[in-house]
Amino acid sequence: xxxxxxxxxxxxxxxxxxxxxxxxxxxxxxxxxxxxxxxxxxxxxxxxxxxxxxxxxxxxxxxxxxxxxxxxxxxxxxxxxxxxxxxxxxxxxxxxxxxxxxxxxxxxxxxxxxxxxxxxxxxxxxxxxxxxxxxxxxxxxxxxxxxxxxxxxxxxxxxxxxxxxxxxxxxxxxxxxxxxxxxxxxxxxxxxxxxxxxxxxxxxxxxxxxxxxxxxxxxxxxxxxxxxxxxxxxxxxxxxxxxxxxxxxxxxxxxxxxxxxxxxxxxxxxxxxxxxxxxxxxxxxxxxxxxxxxxxxxxxxxxxxx
Amino acid sequence: xxxxxxxxxxxxxxxxxxxxxxxxxxxxxxxxxxxxxxxxxxxxxxxxxxxxxxxxxxxxxxxxxxxxxxxxxxxxxxxxxxxxxxxxxxxxxxxxxxxxxxxxxxxxxxxxxxxxxxxxxxxxxxxxxxxxxxxxxxxxxxxxxxxxxxxxxxxxxxxxxxxxxxxxxxxxxxxxxxxxxxxxxxxxxxxxxxxxxxxxxxxxxxxxxxxxxxxxxxxxxxxxxxxxxxxxxxxxxxxxxxxxxxxxxxxxxxxxxxxxxxxxxxxxxxxxxxxxxxxxxxxxxxxxxxxxxxxxxxxxxxxxxx
Numbered sequence: 001x002x003x004x005x006x007x008x009x010x011x012x013x014x015x016x017x018x019x020x021x022x023x024x025x026x027x028x029x030x031x032x033x034x035x036x037x038x039x040x041x042x043x044x045x046x047x048x049x050x051x052x053x054x055x056x057x058x059x060x061x062x063x064x065x066x067x068x069x070x071x072x073x074x075x076x077x078x079x080x081x082x083x084x085x086x087x088x089x090x091x092x093x094x095x096x097x098x099x100x101x102x103x104x105x106x107x108x109x110x111x112x113x114x115x116x117x118x119x120x121x122x123x124x125x126x127x128x129x130x131x132x133x134x135x136x137x138x139x140x141x142x143x144x145x146x147x148x149x150x151x152x153x154x155x156x157x158x159x160x161x162x163x164x165x166x167x168x169x170x171x172x173x174x175x176x177x178x179x180x181x182x183x184x185x186x187x188x189x190x191x192x193x194x195x196x197x198x199x200x201x202x203x204x205x206x207x208x209x210x211x212x213x214x215x216x217x218x219x220x221x222x223x224x225x226x227x228x229x230x231x232x233x234x235x236x237x238x239x240x241x242x243x244x245x246x247x248x249x250x251x252x253x254x255x256x257x258x259x260x261x262x263x264x265x266x267x268x269x270x271x272x273x274x275x276x277x278x279x280x281x282x283x284x285x286x287x288x289x290x291x292x293x294x295x296x297x298x299x300x301x302x303x304x305x306x
Numbered sequence: 307x308x309x310x311x312x313x314x315x316x317x318x319x320x321x322x323x324x325x326x327x328x329x330x331x332x333x334x335x336x337x338x339x340x341x342x343x344x345x346x347x348x349x350x351x352x353x354x355x356x357x358x359x360x361x362x363x364x365x366x367x368x369x370x371x372x373x374x375x376x377x378x379x380x381x382x383x384x385x386x387x388x389x390x391x392x393x394x395x396x397x398x399x400x401x402x403x404x405x406x407x408x409x410x411x412x413x414x415x416x417x418x419x420x421x422x423x424x425x426x427x428x429x430x431x432x433x434x435x436x437x438x439x440x441x442x443x444x445x446x447x448x449x450x451x452x453x454x455x456x457x458x459x460x461x462x463x464x465x466x467x468x469x470x471x472x473x474x475x476x477x478x479x480x481x482x483x484x485x486x487x488x489x490x491x492x493x494x495x496x497x498x499x500x501x502x503x504x505x506x507x508x509x510x511x512x513x514x515x516x517x518x519x520x521x522x523x524x525x526x527x528x529x530x531x532x533x534x535x536x537x538x539x540x541x542x543x544x545x546x547x548x549x550x551x552x553x554x555x556x557x558x559x560x561x562x563x564x565x566x567x568x569x570x571x572x573x574x575x576x577x578x579x580x581x582x583x584x585x586x587x588x589x590x591x592x593x594x595x596x597x598x599x600x601x602x603x604x605x606x607x608x609x610x611x612x
Contacts, residue, residue, distance in 0.1 A: 024420075028433070075416055075423035079431070081439025085391055109448070110381055110413055111478040114330075117381035125385070127334070133387025142415070144450040144473055146480025167450055172417040174452025178498060181489045188494065192484060 001161025003205030004138060005213075008163065008235060009260060011068030011101055017296040018255075018303055020069045020103065020237075021059065022267025023091060024076040025052040025084065029272045033281045034058070045083045052080065052087035057094050059271050062285035063292045069101035069137070071237075071265050085134075092136055103237065103263075104136035107167065109149050116152040123153065124160030138163030140215060140237070143192050150199055150212075157211045158203050163235075164212045166196045168227060171217025171240030189223065190230055197231040209235050209261070216254055218246025218264065225253035228261065236262040241295070242269030248298035255303040264299050266291075307467025309511030310444060311519075314469065314541060315566060317374030317407055323602040324561075324609060326409065326543075327369055328573025329378040329397060331358040331386065335578045339587045340364070351389045358386065358393035363400050365577050368591035369598045375407035375443070377543075377571050391440075398442055409543065409569075410442035413473065415455050422458040429459065430466030444469030446521060446543070449498050456505055456518075463517040464509050469541075470518045472502045474533060477523025477546030495529065496536055503537040515541050515567070522560055524552025524570065531559035534567065542568040547601070548575030554604035561609040570605050572597075 012018050027035075030051060038051035060070065072091050077084040095102050108118040116126055122139045124132050141153055143166050153164050169179055169189040179189040193214060200212030213235035216224050224236070236254040240246040241264050254262035270291045279287070318324050333341075336357060344357035366376065378397050383390040401408050414424040422432055428445045430438050447459055449472050459470050475485055475495040485495040499520060506518030519541035522530050530542070542560045546552040547570050560568035576597045585593070 073416075073420055073423075075414070075420045075427065078428075079423045079426035079439060081427075082388060082391060082395070084439070085388060089388070107414070107416055107448075108381070110379075111476060111480075114379060114381045117379075117385045120385035121381065121387075122384075133385060133390070142413075142448045142450050144448050144484060145476050145478060146483035146485065148478055148480030148483075170417060170451050172451060172454055174417075174454030177452035177454075177501060178450060178494065179452065181494065181497060183487045183489060183494075188484065188487065188489075191487060195483060 001159065003203065004157060004161055004163030004211035005203070005209035005235060006205035006207050007137070007161070008068065008101060008263070009207045009209060012260065012263070015066060015068050017067055017300070018263050019067055019292065019296045019299055020071050020263045020265040021063055021067055021270050021292065022105070022265050023056050023059065023070055023072040023271070024267045025055070025080065025087065026076060026272065027051060030055050031274060031284055032278050033284070048080050048083040049087045049090070052077070052084065053090035056091045058281060058285060059288055060095055060098050060100065062288040064098040064100055066289070066292045066296060067100065069103050069263065070095045071103040071105050073267065074104060074106040088134060092134065101138070102136040103138045103140070103165065104134060105140045107140050107142050109142045109145055111145055111149050115149050119152045119156040123156035123162040126156065138165060140165045140167065142167050143196070147195050147199060154199055154203060154212060162211065165215050165237040166212065168193045168196060168214040169216050169220055169223050171219040171244055171246065175217065190226065193227045193230050197234055200234060204233055209233055213237055215239065218251045219244060221250045221253045228253055228256070238262050238264045242266040248302045251299060252302040259303045262303070266295055270295070307465070309509065310463060310467055310469030310517035311509070311515035311541060312511035312513050313443070313467070314374065314407060314569070315513045315515060318566065318569070321372060321374045323373055323606070324569050325373055325598065325602045325605055326375045326377050326569045326571040327365065327373055327576050327598065328571050329362050329365065329376055329577070330382040330573045331361070331390065331393065332382060332578065333357060336361050337580060337590055338584050339590070354386050354389040355393045355396070358383070358390065359396035362397045364587060364591060365594055366401055366404050366406065368594040370404040370406055372595070372598045372602060373406065375409050375569065376401045377409040377411050379573065380410060380412040394440060398440065407444070408442040409444045409446070409471065410440060411446045413446050413448050415448045415451055417451055417455050421455050425458045425462040429462035429468040432462065444471060446471045446473065448473050449502065453501050453505060460505055460509060460518060468517065471521050471543040472518065474499045474502060474520040475522050475526055475529050477525040477550055477552065481523065496532065499533045499536050503540055506540060510539055515539055519543055521545065524557045525550060527556045527559045534559055534562070544568050544570045548572040554608045557605060558608040565609045568609070572601055576601070
């Protein structure tokens with residue numbers, strides 16, 4: 001299986017962009033062209049699935065040639081129950097059919113065989129080698145349980161050519177509570193970062209990046225700079241751009257001088273924040289495209305990629 | 307809504323037991339009476355759902371009058387995709403119909419509106435006040451993201467009479483990597499424990515326990531003793547009993563002198579570890595019952611409850 005780090009770098013080069021679009025289903029924010037078409041002749045559950053799936057098809061059609069990957073956020077799908085989870089599968093499959101990598105943002109983890117079950121669910125089935133039920137290219141996971149909890153995921157990355165992004169320094173204000181506590185002469189996030197970098201050594205690809213990356217928020221540029229130094233082989237998945245207040249200048253520290261080393265995500269700033277929900281699909285797709293192009297220009301200007 | 311801490315204490319008193327049975331679907335460990343009945347005349351997906359659901363109905367029927375709660379582990383359901391998630395809903399509904407509390411072990415969390423979406427999915431829907439799609443009585447969550455990430459869940463507990471168990475000190479060896487790092491003059495798990503106890507103050511019930519509890523592994527009794535002192539109002543959900551090596555003497559420290567303050571979980575030690583998969587349903591249910599009775603005797607002996 002081709003290494004995920006290599007696959008991600010190739011996609012970034014091909015699209016000349018390190019920007020990722022986050023897909024967060026929120027029924028009450030969706031344009032009426034989506035809702036009206038989804039409801040026609042369908043039960044409520046069928047309409048929910050159809051709305052989420054078709055909305056994301058519309059976003060993907062608008063942006064697929066401009067971005068290396070999309071990032072569905074599972075929480076927003078899960079809140080809609082089975083119709084939401086069916087729509088997650090639809091969205092993953094459609095994105096991959098349009099040649100996009102899919103980073104499943106689920107922040108899963110547990111211990112031992114339970115961690116293995118999550119790896120089975122999202123990366124590839126260890127017991128029979130088949131595709132995962134929710135078959136993405138990479139998964140976000142949490143580190144609190146410790147290094148041994150990450151190993152089943154890393155093994156799945158190696159076996160199935162998949163990737164992992166471990167939470168290291170998140171974009172919220174409360175990330176200070178535990179991530180910033182001083183452990184000896186450094187903050188906890190640096191301890192986590194070093195362990196993640198170490199675990200990722202066995203899945204470094206030909207481009208020098210590991211399949212095991214890190215989530216590093218755009219809202220803490222000084223911390224990002226420190227982590228960039230401590231984790232030279234990790235790709236950073238950078239949330240918090242746009243709606244959460246992160247600016248292009250803030251994400252600069254997440255990149256290496258060669259313009260690689262990070263993917264920057266924006267979700268609602270690309271797909272929602274619509275002045276008028278009655279926007280036509282044509283105008284919606286033009287707006288999505290315009291926003292993605294602008295974000296890529298901003299990020300490329302500071303990362304020197306593209 | 308009645309406070310979850312009160313509901314849990316009432317269930318423990320009624321059943322004279324602080325033992326919880328973990329429900330982890332593993333198709334290859336299930337007795338043949340389950341698999342044969344599930345496969346008859348069904349598609350593969352339908353058989354998967356039927357097997358998981360009927361296996362857990364059998365366990366619940368065998369043990370429902372002996373235990374206050376069951377703990378479905380979502381990872382094991384998720385690995386079976388949509389049929390697994392349908393079976394999760396089946397299992398939750400059946401357990402609640404048999405008057406059991408349902409602790410959904412999903413170890414979810416995220417920031418801001420995404421944490422809210424997980425609370426919507428598992429505790430109750432904030433936007434319209436309706437039941438959650440996966441409608442349990444309590445949910446396990448991870449703390450790494452910090453205090454603000456926990457607040458949407460605590461609000462849902464207050465509004466919907468639900469409970470939360472935050473990972474504090476887990477039962478795996480790797481829990482030492484981050485949970486045990488020294489922060490000032492105490493380990494990180496004590497910092498996390500104190501913040502969890504503080505957040506739980508606003509949902510303390512009439513019995514003196516908060517709806518916000520903590521996951522504290524049975525495999526670290528000294529740490530459990532320290533946390534019991536630091537978190538007087540938190541119920542501990544104690545995994546690691548049985549198959550993971552935790553013994554009754556190890557869980558004693560999780561209880562207050564009055565015999566309350568913890569629920570102890572065993573999963574595969576109750577429902578699997580079958581000498582012969584061709585066991586009949588009658589004998590399987592007798593075995594489950596015998597194991598649950600023995601575990602309750604062991605735990606009651608050290609907790610002085612019951």
